[in-house]
Amino acid sequence: MASAYELRCRECGRRFGNQPLSICDDCFSPLEVQYDMEAARQTFTRAAIARGPVSMWRYQAMLPVSEDFVPTTPTGMTPLLAAPRLAKRIGAANLYLKNDAVCLPTLSFKDRVVSVALAAARNFGFDTVGCSSTGNLANAVAAGAVRLGLKTYILVPADLEMAKVLNTQVYGATLVRIDGDYDRVNRLSSQIAERYHWGFVNVNLRPYYAEGSKTVGYEIAEQLGWTLPDNIVVPMAGGALITKIRKAFAELIELGLVEEKKVRFFGAQATGCSPISTAVKSGADHIEPQRPKTIARSLAIGNPADGTYAIRAIRDSGGWAEDVSDVEIVSAIQELAESEGVFTETAGGVTTAVAARLYAHGKIGRDDLTVLAITGNGLKTLDALDGKLEERPAIPARLADFEALVAEDQELKRLAGGRAALAVEGSYVR
Amino acid sequence: MSVKVVLPSAFEKHTSGTREIQSQAANLVQLIAEIESSFPALKPHLRDADGKIRRFINFYVNDEDIRFLGNDKYEFKDGDEILVIPSIAGG
Missing domain, CATH: 3.40.50.1100 (Rossmann fold)
Structure with missing residues (x-):
């Protein structure tokens, strides 16, 4: 293997080196990154990992990024x-x-995959990156691209949660809302990735992205x-x-x-x-x-x-x-x-x-x-x-009112006798 | 009756670069047969060892996954646009 990692077809095993490509043109199956495991035996050890940063980049030797890659954000190593x-x-x-x-x-965990995908995007010389997303990926691409100075086109279903829309736009990303569900967004992304010379993290960069x-x-x-x-x-x-x-x-x-x-x-x-x-x-x-x-x-x-x-x-x-x-x-x-x-x-x-x-x-x-x-x-x-949590009326700023509230709570708790255990056969109800 | 068929770039090397064809096929079975006879070099790549169309190849009719339309039973209509996408991405 010329590099420490390369793309290989998950079905027929054909090797593709390293390029922005996600599909085998022989059997049309997805590609996956494979590593030189003999080399990894020397570089990917408990001791070497312990010397690494407190982030997912402590595992850099088994991620598809170049040896001299310097991460811009301490993603990962969550509790x-x-x-x-x-x-x-x-x-x-x-x-x-x-x-x-x-x-x-x-x-979200999408920060992990995006940080690897954007490293690949930069490696391949893309100046614009994109994705099709159900929300978390959009947020991660938008934020990650800023730190690498990349332009973005981010496609999401039109009915996405407002928080995920705002959490994409705030980074200055170009957000494109598409009429229809994610699967339509995704299909369009495949077409766009064939038309434009952009790095779509979950299309043509997908094998690298997924390694994260x-x-x-x-x-x-x-x-x-x-x-x-x-x-x-x-x-x-x-x-x-x-x-x-x-x-x-x-x-x-x-x-x-x-x-x-x-x-x-x-x-x-x-x-x-x-x-x-x-x-x-x-x-x-x-x-x-x-x-x-x-x-x-x-x-x-x-x-x-x-x-x-x-x-x-x-x-x-x-x-x-x-x-x-x-x-x-x-x-x-x-x-x-x-x-x-x-x-x-x-x-x-x-x-x-x-x-x-x-x-x-x-x-x-x-x-x-x-x-x-x-x-x-x-x-x-x-x-x-929305509407699932109790909203209590405000009380005056007086100690007596607070004491009355506490007394009421204790009475309610006594009457309820503590909340019943949760797991009920075949369901998950409160 | 004629439908427009858009082929993916992954097919290019087996179709001498052809990315789009017009077809008179009435349904998916006929369309696949026509693609195979028009591009004999593509044929061995389209099917698995059991002779089935490889599971990663998806067909869409006017933006709709053909499996939601009845798959083989769907009768093409004049002017339909058929999109072939291998190994969808995403997620």
Whole structure:
């Protein structure tokens, strides 16, 4: 291998060197980055990683960027939090949250993939970058491009949450709202990428972009003291994250950084857009596209590009997939915030609600070490909570009124006798 | 009756650079047969070992995924624009 990494077809294995390309022109299958694993044995060691920055760039030797690449933002290395209170509520005993709700700079795991994609864009000499996005990616591209001095064209579905629109425009990005769902936006992006000499992070730069997702897996392993969890629950939109975390674990095993272990992968979707979980549950090995209808808009991809690979990752690992209703998603957002102090967006609600169901159905053992991938921040989907939280009338600024309020609270608490345990068979209700 | 078919750049090296054709095909099955006979070099690349069209190749009719229109059962209409996109990106 001439370089430490290069593109290879995921199906026929043909090699393509390094170029802005995502599709094999022999078998029309997606390309993926492969590494010179012999070279990586020297550069990707626990000691070398420990000397690196406290960010995802400590794993630079296994990311497709040049050796002299200097990152502009300390993306990644987000907290891995023990979640004992949530665990108790859902019948778990050894539960962790990988909290990318606080990933820098734009508060979702997409900052990871974008930082790798933009490094590739600069390497290939693009002066303009773009993406098709359900929101988080748009935010990440807009912010990341500013720090590299790149121009942007960002395509989103017209009905995207206002917070995600503003969080893109504020960086001066050119935001193009498209009539229709994400799958239409995505198709148009493929056409645009063929017409213009731009770096579309999730089209022609996609193989590089997707590698950024691996850092979620590397970090979990390192934060667990270089061991792997028993299970991981991952939200699925295009299906890339779950397959790349699996790739990360496999690479760590191959390079001897962790002991071999069969980690079970569990995929989480909203019932209103569940092409991957539907396939897993029905035993199908291919995706039937769906028209998304869910509040979890960051996961609303009806024709997931990595769907078949996600199915394979889940099935081969001995895992499972589930999907939950919009009501369950909102309840789970509140539950996670109330129990662990983590405010996630709708996608994190999906992951949390699915995890609760997997425990309730015995798909995940109580004592297993299980990690939930929380991928985005609740401040971006505030509309999901509209009218869901009690709004109390204001009281006068007098101590007596405050004391009356506290007394009323205590009386209410006494009458309620504490809140009932949460996990109910087959559902996730408050 | 005629439909316009837009081929992706990934097909170019097998179609001598042709990116767009007019077709008289009445449905997807006929269209694929016509593409294969017009571009014999493309034929072996379009199908997998079982002779099925490779699963990463997507067909759209006037911006709509043909699978939402009935797939093979959809009857092309005069003036339809058929878009072929291999291995959709995104996510």
